[in-house]
Amino acid sequence: MQVLQSDAQLVARCRQGDDDAWRELVERFSRYVYAIAVQAYRLPPSDAEDVFQEVFARAYENLHKLRDDSAIRPWLAQLTRRLCLDTIRASSRVQPEESVEPLEVDDAITKLDEALVVHEALATLPDNCREILDRFFARDESYRNIGEALDLPAGTIASRISRCLVKLRGELEGRKPASAESGG
Amino acid sequence: MRNYNEETLAELLRTLPAPPEAWVRAAQEIPLARRGLDDIVERARADQAFREALVADLERALQDAGYDADPALADAVRERLSY
Numbered sequence: 001m002q003v004l005q006s007d008a009q010l011v012a013r014c015r016q017g018d019d020d021a022w023r024e025l026v027e028r029f030s031r032y033v034y035a036i037a038v039q040a041y042r043l044p045p046s047d048a049e050d051v052f053q054e055v056f057a058r059a060y061e062n063l064h065k066l067r068d069d070s071a072i073r074p075w076l077a078q079l080t081r082r083l084c085l086d087t088i089r090a091s092s093r094v095q096p097e098e099s100v101e102p103l104e105v106d107d108a109i110t111k112l113d114e115a116l117v118v119h120e121a122l123a124t125l126p127d128n129c130r131e132i133l134d135r136f137f138a139r140d141e142s143y144r145n146i147g148e149a150l151d152l153p154a155g156t157i158a159s160r161i162s163r164c165l166v167k168l169r170g171e172l173e174g175r176k177p178a179s180a181e182s183g184g
Numbered sequence: 185m186r187n188y189n190e191e192t193l194a195e196l197l198r199t200l201p202a203p204p205e206a207w208v209r210a211a212q213e214i215p216l217a218r219r220g221l222d223d224i225v226e227r228a229r230a231d232q233a234f235r236e237a238l239v240a241d242l243e244r245a246l247q248d249a250g251y252d253a254d255p256a257l258a259d260a261v262r263e264r265l266s267y
Contacts, residue, residue, distance in 0.1 A: 017215075019215050019216070022212065022214070022215055026208060026211045026212045027208065027212070030202075030203050030207070030208045030211065031200040031202060031203065032200065033203075034202075034203035034207070035199065035201070039199075049204075049207055052207050052211065053210060053211060056211035057211075060214045060215065060218070111196075111199060112199060112200065114186070114196060115196040115199035115200045116200065118188075118193060118196040119197070122197070133197060134197075134202075137197035137198050138197055138198065138200060139202060140198075140201070162190070165194070168188075169188045169190075169193060172186075172188050172193075173188065
């Protein structure tokens with residue numbers, strides 16, 4: 001099992017100029033930022049890429065302004081939302097006072113928050129479980145591709161996925177609720 | 185506490201697909217890019233010939249000095265030197 005640093009610890013290291021910590025922070029939140037842009041706001045890929053890069057550029061520049069290091073996740077979510085809205089306004093040429101917020105964005109982001117907690121738990125599993133679950137569910141790879149990539153018989157993939165889901169569930173249910181709230 | 189049955193976990197794992205690797209790599213390289221920017225600006229202030237080359241043809245001067253031909257970097261240099 002791997003022990004992940006908390007969000008606050010990671011932010012503190014970033015603020016000290018630790019490049020490895022920055023890479024880890026981007027890795028930790030890249031899916032979240034991406035999903036807000038393409039799922040909650042349904043931005044096309046070119047706009048989503050611009051928003052994605054701008055979010056991390058601004059986060060890097062303004063990390064020192066974050067009052068509570070453990071609040072990096074909601075801070076990034078808010079930054080991403082604001083940039084998505086700016087992009088929609090710019091592309092649709094609507095008046096600034098008109099609402100361009102898609103319906104049910106809050107619900108979508110709540111679900112992404114929950115998904116991020118699951119991904120954080122996934123990151124603590126052994127490499128073999130992490131890899132197989134990520135490839136099958138998040139990267140949508142076939143049994144055949146997974147078998148070839150991980151040098152496993154395709155016929156064993158389904159049972160391995162099932163066993164790894166049990167481990168993931170155990171990891172999540174062993175967590176204190178506070179860890180989900182803090183994002184740590 | 186949330187009931188994480190197999191279907192729920194599968195759905196939540198699918199909810200966060202990976203962004204393109206190039207996007208992630210570019211974001212991870214932000215500190216390096218910023219340092220390159222600082223180096224360029226510092227050198228431009230200290231080295232008159234380099235500064236003149238930047239003013240004459242910024243992209244070419246950057247390439248000649250060994251920096252990536254990155255439009256964002258060029259824009260940032262232009263902005264910093266205009267102060």
